[in-house]
C-alpha cells in the first residue's frame with residue numbers, strides 16, 4: 001500500500017518551519033497604482049539584439065563588470081555581478097557561515113531578506129534593535145559579536161529611509177576587523193550618493209557593499225545586482241556562485257544601462273523622484289490622519305498614521321497598493337509609500353485626504 005506523498009514532511013527541518021519572504025508580488029493586490037516595491041514607475045527602453053543564444057554566457061560578463069567598476073570608482077577585481085542584491089545576501093551566507101555554528105547580525109526594523117536567507121541555510125540570527133532614532137546600537141553590536149560572521153547594515157535603511165552614521169559604521173568595521181564582514185546594503189545609494197562608503201574599501205578589507213540595478217536604474221525586472229569588496233572576498237564568493245548567474249540578455253541590458261548615457265538617464269530619474277518625494281512629504285504632513293512623515297533619502301517614505309490599517313485597506317480598495325510595515329518592531333501604524341509619478345502621488349494624497 002502506498003503512502004500519500006507529503007513533500008512538506010521531507011523538507012529540511014528549518015525549511016518546514018520557515019515563512020517565505022513576502023515580496024510585494026507575492027502579497028498580490030489588484031491595483032493600478034503600485035507603490036509597494038520601491039520600483040521606478042516608468043519602464044525604461046532598451047535594445048536587445050544578441051544572436052548567440054546557443055552559447056552559455058560569461059560567468060562575470062566583462063563589459064558589465066568594467067562598466068560598474070568605472071561607475072562605482074573601484075577596480076574590476078572588487079566587483080561581482082549576480083542576480084540582484086538578494087542573491088548577494090545569500091551568496092555571502094553560503095560562502096561564510098557554517099550552519100549551527102556561525103551567526104549573521106542585522107538591526108531591525110530593516111530589510112527582510114537578511115532573515116529569510118539566514119533561515120534558509122539554518123544560520124543563527126542576531127537581531128540587534130536599532131535605537132529609537134534608528135541609529136545603530138553600537139554597544140549591543142559589540143556585545144553580540146562572538147560567533148557573528150556577517151553584519152548586514154542597510155544604509156539608507158529600508159523601510160525607515162535614514163542613513164547610518166559614518167562614525168558608527170567605522171566603529172563597527174573596527175570591532176569586526178579580522179572576525180566578521182560588515183555588509184553595507186546600498187540598494188538606494190543613487191538617491192544620496194554622497195553617503196556611499198565605497199571609497200572606504202581600500203581601508204577596510206572586511207567591508208562589503210551591496211548594490212542593485214533594481215531601484216534608481218529602473219530595472220527591477222532585469223534581476224541584476226553587484227557586490228563590491230576586496231578581491232579576496234570576491235574570490236571566495238566566486239567559489240559558490242552559480243556557473244552562469246546572468247543570462248545573455250540580462251548582461252547586454254545591464255552593460256547598456258551602465259554606459260555613460262545610461263548613468264546620465266539614471267541621474268535625471270533620481271532628480272525627478274527626489275522632487276516628487278519632497279512634494280509628497282510636504283502634502284502628507286498637513287493631513288490629520290498622518291502622525292509623522294519620516295525624513296528619507298530614498299525613493300520611498302515611511303509614514304506613521306493614526307490608524308495605519310485603515311489607510312492601507314482604504315487605498316487597497318481603490319487600487320493603490322502600499323506596503324504595510326506595522327508588523328516590524330517599532331513600526332506600528334507605519335506604511336511605506338514608494339514615490340510614484342506625479343499623477344500617482346496625487347492619487348495617494350487625495351485618497352488619504354478623503355479619510356480625514
Ligand SMILES: *Cc1c(COP(=O)(O)O)cnc(C)c1O
Pocket residue numbers: 038083084085086087111154158185187211212213214220223224225
Ligand atoms: C530592493 C532591495 C534589495 C534587493 O535588490 P535586488 O537587486 O532587486 O535583489 C536589497 N536590499 C534592499 C535594502 C532593498 O530594498
